[in-house]
Amino acid sequence: MKLAAQVIDLQKHYDLGPVVVKALRGVSIDFPEGDFVAIMGSSGSGKSTLLNLLGGLDRPTLGKYILGGLDVSQMSDTQLSNVRNQRIGFIFQSYNLITQYTVLENIELPLHYRPGHPSVSAADRKRCEEMAIRVGLGQRMDHRPFQLSGGQQQRVAIARAMMNEPEIILADEATGNLDSVTSTEIMTLLRNLNDEGRTIIMVTHEPDIAMWAKRQIVMRDGVVFKEIKNEVRTTAPTAFAESSDKAFVEHELGNKPAGEGKH
Amino acid sequence: MLMRMIRTVQLGLKSLLLHKLRSGLTMLGIVFGVFSVIAMLAIGEGASNQAQKQIVALGATNIIVRSIKPIEGSTQDASSGGSTRYGLLRSDLRRLQNTIPEVVSAVPIRELLREARHLKYTMQSRLVGCTPEYQDLNQLKIHKGRFLSDADRQTRANVVVLAHEVAKKLFPVEDPLDNQTIQVGDVFYSVIGVTEPRTASAAIGGSLSAQEFDKDLYIPIETFRSRIGDIVSTPKQAGMDTEHVELNQITLEVRDVKDVIRTAEVVRGTLEKFHPAKDFNVVVPLELLKQAEQLRQIFNVVLGSIAAISLVVGGIGIMNIMLATVTERTREIGIRRALGARRRDIIEQFLTETVVLSGSGGVLGIALGLATPLAFTLIRDFTLRFVLDGGDLSDTSKMFQEMQPVVAIWSLPLAFGISVGIGILFGLYPAQAAAKLDPIEALRHE
Numbered sequence: 001m002k003l004a005a006q007v008i009d010l011q012k013h014y015d016l017g018p019v020v021v022k023a024l025r026g027v028s029i030d031f032p033e034g035d036f037v038a039i040m041g042s043s044g045s046g047k048s049t050l051l052n053l054l055g056g057l058d059r060p061t062l063g064k065y066i067l068g069g070l071d072v073s074q075m076s077d078t079q080l081s082n083v084r085n086q087r088i089g090f091i092f093q094s095y096n097l098i099t100q101y102t103v104l105e106n107i108e109l110p111l112h113y114r115p116g117h118p119s120v121s122a123a124d125r126k127r128c129e130e131m132a133i134r135v136g137l138g139q140r141m142d143h144r145p146f147q148l149s150g151g152q153q154q155r156v157a158i159a160r161a162m163m164n165e166p167e168i169i170l171a172d173e174a175t176g177n178l179d180s181v182t183s184t185e186i187m188t189l190l191r192n193l194n195d196e197g198r199t200i201i202m203v204t205h206e207p208d209i210a211m212w213a214k215r216q217i218v219m220r221d222g223v224v225f226k227e228i229k230n231e232v233r234t235t236a237p238t239a240f241a242e243s244s245d246k247a248f249v250e251h252e253l254g255n256k257p258a259g260e261g262k263h
Numbered sequence: 264m265l266m267r268m269i270r271t272v273q274l275g276l277k278s279l280l281l282h283k284l285r286s287g288l289t290m291l292g293i294v295f296g297v298f299s300v301i302a303m304l305a306i307g308e309g310a311s312n313q314a315q316k317q318i319v320a321l322g323a324t325n326i327i328v329r330s331i332k333p334i335e336g337s338t339q340d341a342s343s344g345g346s347t348r349y350g351l352l353r354s355d356l357r358r359l360q361n362t363i364p365e366v367v368s369a370v371p372i373r374e375l376l377r378e379a380r381h382l383k384y385t386m387q388s389r390l391v392g393c394t395p396e397y398q399d400l401n402q403l404k405i406h407k408g409r410f411l412s413d414a415d416r417q418t419r420a421n422v423v424v425l426a427h428e429v430a431k432k433l434f435p436v437e438d439p440l441d442n443q444t445i446q447v448g449d450v451f452y453s454v455i456g457v458t459e460p461r462t463a464s465a466a467i468g469g470s471l472s473a474q475e476f477d478k479d480l481y482i483p484i485e486t487f488r489s490r491i492g493d494i495v496s497t498p499k500q501a502g503m504d505t506e507h508v509e510l511n512q513i514t515l516e517v518r519d520v521k522d523v524i525r526t527a528e529v530v531r532g533t534l535e536k537f538h539p540a541k542d543f544n545v546v547v548p549l550e551l552l553k554q555a556e557q558l559r560q561i562f563n564v565v566l567g568s569i570a571a572i573s574l575v576v577g578g579i580g581i582m583n584i585m586l587a588t589v590t591e592r593t594r595e596i597g598i599r600r601a602l603g604a605r606r607r608d609i610i611e612q613f614l615t616e617t618v619v620l621s622g623s624g625g626v627l628g629i630a631l632g633l634a635t636p637l638a639f640t641l642i643r644d645f646t647l648r649f650v651l652d653g654g655d656l657s658d659t660s661k662m663f664q665e666m667q668p669v670v671a672i673w674s675l676p677l678a679f680g681i682s683v684g685i686g687i688l689f690g691l692y693p694a695q696a697a698a699k700l701d702p703i704e705a706l707r708h709e
Binding site (some may be wrong): 052055057058077078081082084085086090092096097098100109110112113114117119160164 | 281
């Protein structure tokens with residue numbers, strides 16, 4: 001099976017003067033194409049460090065990181081930027097949209113940083129609109145982030161992550177700020193993307209959310225502690241059934257629980 | 264490439280418009296900086312134009328030789344019996360005229376300060392003995408009547424041409440040409456002409472002050488010689504002060520401008536042989552013009568530097584704001600980096616913002632600068648009317664009164680260029696600071 005990404009004996013050390021902190025101490029994982037992995041672990045386990053390395057935001061101290069057949073572990077800053085732009089789609093806990101931009105402009109943003117900086121064509125704009133419609137924001141393309149609910153903002157982020165057809169999608173606690181019903185909506189969206197063949201790696205500390213993935217990798221003290229294959233995966237119907245009836249009813253009535261912004 | 268530049272500029276404008284007040288205030292520093300550069304240069308240009316006009320009035324092809332009185336007691340000529348004898352001689356005039364081929368004409372001048380009188384009206388004026396060529400030489404225009412003629416010289420006629428101001432003062436009601444005479448000393452002269460007003464020319468060595476033509480009386484030099492003579496006595500504290508002067512000035516006209524400087528050297532050399540006491544002075548208006556040009560450049564540099572200081576202050580203001588902006592937008596920088604922006608893209612973005620900011624400030628400053636002449640005129644009129652209260656003005660303030668700032672066209676692109684340069688200079692550090700941010704840290708920034 002073809003690998004979308006692969007890390008081999010990945011190590012990351014932080015030199016803090018008197019002590020050297022070894023955040024990752026030799027991690028090797030294969031991510032086949034179409035994989036859906038949840039990386040679990042308590043804080044300090046190294047899962048954030050791993051995610052930063054997978055996202056090309058940082059370089060490993062030792063070891064290799066192969067992304068789409070390309071060794072990116074020792075790339076220059078500019079090369080890494082291109083890799084982030086072309087091969088990785090980020091989804092963050094706090095959405096990280098640019099507040100002064102509209103939904104469409106936010107989705108368009110990665111296009112401006114394509115290697116060689118081709119200008120954004122009319123066809124590109126059309127694709128952005130289609131993407132917005134696809135994540136369910138067809139009516140809100142000209143809205144700005146503050147006019148959107150958390151769930152909607154995260155949809156914008158997903159659309160943005162998809163724009164350059166990345167090798168892998170990295171989701172960092174993508175549902176951390178969302179209520180369970182909205183979380184289910186977002187996870188359904190990710191699940192659909194995965195079903196189409198997209199490789200998704202997500203970091204979460206919520207076991208419920210981890211059950212959406214195909215498998216879970218549990219980190220501890222900078223190494224892979226164990227790997228769990230999800231025999232029974234969560235899907236939208238099961239999630240709604242499991243979520244508290246009260247929350248579901250409130251959602252359906254349009255009476256939002258705390259934490260969910262205005263629609 | 265062009266599309267991308269437009270897009271980056273649009274982006275810059277957009278984020279600047281997000282904080283209108285802040286951007287506006289920051290821009291003000293550059294606006295005033297650019298404005299003061301243009302205004303300072305315009306005033307400098309105006310002042311030098313004024314000076315140049317006065318020098319050109321002396322004539323670019325002219326060489327002016329003037330008699331100067333040596334320091335008291337240094338030259339006592341025994342033959343003239345205790346009087347001070349100095350200055351140019353009629354023989355000098357002949358010599359210069361006949362021996363230097365480049366000299367087209369030589370006009371001798373004899374002058375004295377004298378009181379002119381008509382009925383009860385009097386005026387302290389300059390009695391000038393000269394030849395008909397004097398008119399062309401000094402670009403005098405005749406208002407009424409005529410100027411002196413060769414016939415007047417030959418007949419040593421007692422005729423006088425009045426300068427504009429003298430005519431006004433001595434003949435407030437009557438027509439000066441209506442068979443009128445004026446009295447100077449004990450001699451009566453009939454008035455044959457009146458000149459038009461003429462601006463003063465620059466002061467030259469050997470004369471007392473800027474040459475004012477409006478208080479002159481012109482008589483033929485031969486008349487001067489026979490009626491007044493070379494020896495003039497004026498009462499002094501102890502006895503009389505007697506001076507023996509043949510000519511006060513010889514104005515030489517040279518055929519070609521390019522020969523002026525060289526000819527002046529020859530003139531100096533010729534005269535020095537006969538005047539070991541150096542009781543003469545050679546003035547070359549062309550040299551003055553060159554000096555004035557140098558002075559103007561120094562002036563511009565000094566004024567420009569003063570104005571540049573305010574531009575630098577404006578630039579520091581911009582840098583300060585941009586540094587604050589970088590801190591404020593750390594997260595945005597992190598997002599852009601995560602989405603694939605290279606360091607260069609971030610530098611470009613922030614640099615464009617700064618340049619758009621300073622460039623717009625430059626444009627506004629230029630607009631203000633173009634209004635300098637108008638503003639200057641308004642301020643001057645206000646000062647003259649309310650502060651100086653219309654009182655008498657010294658020569659300096661007269662210059663100020665007549666001066667008109669001229670916005671130098673070349674200062675406009677220069678000022679704009681400088682404002683853009685300031686944007687780049689002071690924007691580079693904040694932009695680099697933004698680009699150097701660690702994307703992970705930046706994304707975590709609240």
